[in-house]
Amino acid sequence: MLNREPLRQVSQDDIENYHRDGAGCLRQVLHQDWIDSLLPAAKKIVVDKEEVGLLPNLPGRYMARCVKEFRRFVFESPVAEVAGQVMRSKEIRFFFDEIFAKAPKSNEKTIWHTDRMGWPVTGHMVPSIWIPLHSITKQNSLECIAGSQTQDVRYWLFSPNARHMI
Numbered sequence: 005m006l007n008r009e010p011l012r013q014v015s016q017d018d019i020e021n022y023h024r025d026g027a028g029c030l031r032q033v034l035h036q037d038w039i040d041s042l043l044p045a046a047k048k049i050v051v052d053k054e055e056v057g058l059l060p061n062l063p064g065r066y067m068a069r070c071v072k073e074f075r076r077f078v079f080e081s082p083v084a085e086v087a088g089q090v091m092r093s094k095e096i097r098f099f100f101d102e103i104f105a106k107a108p109k110s111n112e113k114t115i116w117h118t119d120r121m122g123w124p125v126t127g128h129m130v131p132s133i134w135i136p137l138h139s140i141t142k143q144n145s146l147e148c149i150a151g152s153q154t155q156d157v158r159y160w161l162f163s164p165n166a167r168h169m170i
Contacts, residue, residue: 007035010082014089022090026153033086038077039137045073046137050105064103074101083133091129099123099130106144118152128153 010033022028048054049064049071057070067074077083084096106112119132134146 005035006037006041006076006080008080008082010086011035014086019090019092025148025150027148027150028090030086030090033082034135038081039135041073042077043137045071046103046105050103064105066100067103068098068101083135087131087133091131093129099125116149118157 012032014030014033018028018030045056045067048056049058049067053063056067058064058066068078069075078098078101084098088094088096120130123130136145
């Protein structure tokens with residue numbers, strides 16, 4: 005069942021948490037069928053390294069441009085509606101999608117950084133929406149520093165100042 009409406013409403017607590025902390029975890033807004041629809045396409049890209057029409061130098065980006073499962077997810081799932089509700093915005097624009105994948109039981113670490121340096125736009129209404137396609141645990145989950153969005157410090161993963169975040 006590919007739901008077009010969120011399975012649950014975004015609560016006032018969800019909205020307040022996002023604005024206070026700069027992040028939030030919104031469980032149970034997507035039906036599992038959405039995730040299941042993305043898994044085969046993601047496997048082709050990440051595991052099988054199959055040519056699916058993506059840019060050769062960015063094989064895990066811009067899937068919605070040419071992979072129908074990702075395009076359908078972006079434009080037909082309730083994710084945009086939920087993002088708009090959390091940000092208190094009536095308009096949502098999609099910029100790009102990207103897959104981040106690490107091998108199972110990987111010890112690979114991602115350096116602390118702020119995502120805003122990766123966006124060629126200004127403003128505070130530029131969310132990154134993270135959707136795990138596999139089960140996650142506390143040990144392998146995304147970590148955010150609550151309230152860090154209020155600081156105008158631009159730590160970027162690929163710059164010397166990223167070391168300051170360690």
